[in-house]
Amino acid sequence: xxxxxxxxxxxxxxxxxxxxxxxxxxxxxxxxxxxxxxxxxxxxxxxxxxxxxxxxxxxxxxxxxxxxxxxxxxxxxxxxxxxxxxxxxxxxxxxxxxxxxxxxxxxxxxxxxxxxxxxxxxxxxxxxxxxxxxxxxxxxxxxxxxxxxxxxxxxxxxxxxxxxxxxxxxxxxxxxxxxxxxxxxxxxxxxxxxxxxxxxxxxxxxxxxxxxxxxxxxxxxxxxxxxxxxxxxxxxxxxxxxxxxxxxxxxxxxxxxxxxxxxxxxxxxxxxxxxxxxxxxxxxxxxxxxxxxxxxxxxxxxxxxxxxxxxxxxxxxxxxxxxxxxxxxxxxxxxxxxxxxxxxxxxxxxxxxxxxxxxxxxxxxxxxxxxxxxxxxxxxxxxxxxxxxxxxxxxxxxxxxxxxxxxxxxxxxxxxxxxxxxxxxxxxxxxxxxxxxxxxxxxxxxxxxx
Numbered sequence: 001x002x003x004x005x006x007x008x009x010x011x012x013x014x015x016x017x018x019x020x021x022x023x024x025x026x027x028x029x030x031x032x033x034x035x036x037x038x039x040x041x042x043x044x045x046x047x048x049x050x051x052x053x054x055x056x057x058x059x060x061x062x063x064x065x066x067x068x069x070x071x072x073x074x075x076x077x078x079x080x081x082x083x084x085x086x087x088x089x090x091x092x093x094x095x096x097x098x099x100x101x102x103x104x105x106x107x108x109x110x111x112x113x114x115x116x117x118x119x120x121x122x123x124x125x126x127x128x129x130x131x132x133x134x135x136x137x138x139x140x141x142x143x144x145x146x147x148x149x150x151x152x153x154x155x156x157x158x159x160x161x162x163x164x165x166x167x168x169x170x171x172x173x174x175x176x177x178x179x180x181x182x183x184x185x186x187x188x189x190x191x192x193x194x195x196x197x198x199x200x201x202x203x204x205x206x207x208x209x210x211x212x213x214x215x216x217x218x219x220x221x222x223x224x225x226x227x228x229x230x231x232x233x234x235x236x237x238x239x240x241x242x243x244x245x246x247x248x249x250x251x252x253x254x255x256x257x258x259x260x261x262x263x264x265x266x267x268x269x270x271x272x273x274x275x276x277x278x279x280x281x282x283x284x285x286x287x288x289x290x291x292x293x294x295x296x297x298x299x300x301x302x303x304x305x306x307x308x309x310x311x312x313x314x315x316x317x318x319x320x321x322x323x324x325x326x327x328x329x330x331x332x333x334x335x336x337x338x339x340x341x342x343x344x345x346x347x348x349x350x351x352x353x354x355x356x357x358x359x360x361x362x363x364x365x366x367x368x369x370x371x372x373x374x375x376x377x378x379x380x381x382x383x384x385x386x387x388x389x390x391x392x393x394x395x396x397x398x399x400x401x402x403x404x405x406x407x408x409x410x411x412x413x414x415x416x417x418x419x420x421x422x423x424x425x426x427x428x429x430x431x432x433x434x435x436x437x438x439x440x441x442x443x444x445x446x447x448x449x450x
Contacts, residue, residue, distance in 0.1 A: 024060075024064060027054070027060075028114060030053050031053075031054075054119060055119075058122065061117075061122075065126065065130060068111060068133070069133040072104050072133070072134075072137050073137060075100065075104050076097075076100075076104065076137060076144065079097035079101055080141070080144040080148055083095055083097040083145070083148065095145065097141075104137075105137075105138075108130070108133075112127070174186040243419070244419060247419060247423055248423065250423075252424060252427055252432050252433040252436075255424055255433070256320045256424070256432070256433075256436055257358075257360040258360075259320075259418070259420050260319055260383065261359060262420075263383045263414075264359075264360070264362055264385050267383050267384070267409070267410075267412075270410045270412060271410065273410050273411060274302065275301070275302050275412060276298060276299055276300035276301040276302060276379075276380065277298065277300065277382075277408050277409060277410045277411060278296075278297070278298045278299075278365055278408075278409055279298075279299075279407070279408050280296060280365065280384070281294040281401045281406055281407065282363065282389040282407065283398050283400070283404060284356075284389050284390040284398075285398070286353075289350055289351060289352050289353075290349070290351070291348070291349045291351045291356075291363075291389065292346060292347070292348055293316055293346070293347045294344075294345070295344075295345050295347070296342075296344060296406055297340070297343060298312060298340065298343070298367065299339075299340050300340070301340070301367065301379055301411075302339075302379055302380070304369040304377045305337075305369065309339060310337075310338070310339060310369040310377075310379065311334050311335065311338075311369055311370040312334070312338070312339075312367055312368065312369055312370070312379060313331055313333065313334045313335065313368055314331065314332045314343065314365055314367050314368075315330070315331045315364075315366040315368060316329065316330050316347050316363065316364070317329040317330075317363070317366070318349055318361070318363060318364075318386075319362055319363075320360065320361075322432060323355055323358060323361055324349075324351075324355065327349055332345045351390060355386070356389075356390035356391070357387070358386075361386040362384060363384045364381060365383070365384075365409060367380050367381065378443045379411065379413075381411060381412065381413075382410065382411050383409075384407065384409060421437060421440060424436060424437050
């Protein structure tokens with residue numbers, strides 16, 4: 001065995017695929033021989049001297065895994081290239097490559113079962129690499145298949161729909177009854193419906209994939225209690241992935257709501273910051289459903305002008321906008337050359353109980369530095385949940401704020417590159433998402449230009 005081990009170590013450096021297959025057959029033969037040897041008397045078993053024979057093949061094992069991975073990738077590429085998306089019934093197509101890829105993975109599983117590596121530590125290393133290879137191959141397959149579908153005639157289904165529903169006839173009818181403008185409006189409306197349907201299908205497919213991924217991965221690695229324990233699987237990395245999947249399931253409105261919930265949570269624990277603070281009063285007249293916001297003053301704002309001062313003003317908004325579609329943003333007057341501005345201005349907003357009951361409903365205070373010749377600079381912002389002021393029984397649930405103590409809100413300037421922002425930015429066809437992202441990006445740009 002020592003001679004065999006030495007020879008294998010020398011050959012591993014220049015191991016070809018053919019040699020690798022021959023060495024694998026040798027390994028299987030020795031494993032079979034050892035299994036038979038275990039049935040021999042002790043004296044004869046010692047003469048066989050096959051204990052630990054697998055250690056001679058450790059170096060070759062890495063090469064085998066590499067060869068298996070390369071062969072799998074090559075087979076997946078060829079399967080996708082040859083995939084013709086066969087028509088199984090009217091408008092329904094079957095991807096034949098899925099069968100090839102499944103067979104490929106089954107053969108990898110069979111390879112590992114044949115190997116039956118006896119060393120637990122070594123087996124863990126090898127199964128980790130094998131699992132990583134299979135996962136990367138699965139991802140590669142999905143990307144290759146997606147690209148092939150995109151290269152194929154994507155518009156075919158839409159074209160079939162247009163023909164079968166006789167859109168041309170409808171356009172002619174609209175043109176005859178309402179003129180060319182009517183025809184254009186009909187085309188615009190129908191195309192809009194198609195676009196919305198495609199967008200919703202993409203979203204729903206994303207939800208389905210996220211659900212299946214979460215369930216199947218846990219089941220796969222847990223293996224009905226025989227694999228990795230669920231407690232170990234649900235590590236910090238798993239929780240991160242789980243959070244991303246959860247966010248992917250959300251609509252754009254829900255993501256925006258989550259964004260403001262996070263800001264409210266951060267604001268509650270925010271202490272002194274280098275961006276200063278503002279003092280405000282907010283109180284709610286329930287019979288009139290009127291929220292009054294008093295902007296009193298700011299203190300220790302950051303200097304954004306070359307003279308070491310700023311020209312601050314405050315923008316007051318009810319957020320998120322989809323909850324307050326008719327509430328316009330309002331702003332204070334500009335206070336020139338100061339880091340401690342005194343505003344003493346009142347603003348009024350109509351807020352119904354149905355609106356302020358939402359946990360994410362809030363008032364945002366955005367402090368800006370006014371610039372005469374360029375865009376205004378962002379100095380910091382703060383949020384206050386409406387539930388702090390509007391709920392019945394609160395001291396702020398009053399028509400006048402004369403006896404109320406001011407609320408001090410510390411300003412912050414957070415990094416806009418959050419997972420929520422990335423998800424919203426990726427939803428290019430969603431107007432609400434893009435408008436929200438655009439606003440945040442404008443603020444980020446202001447910070448970059450300082």
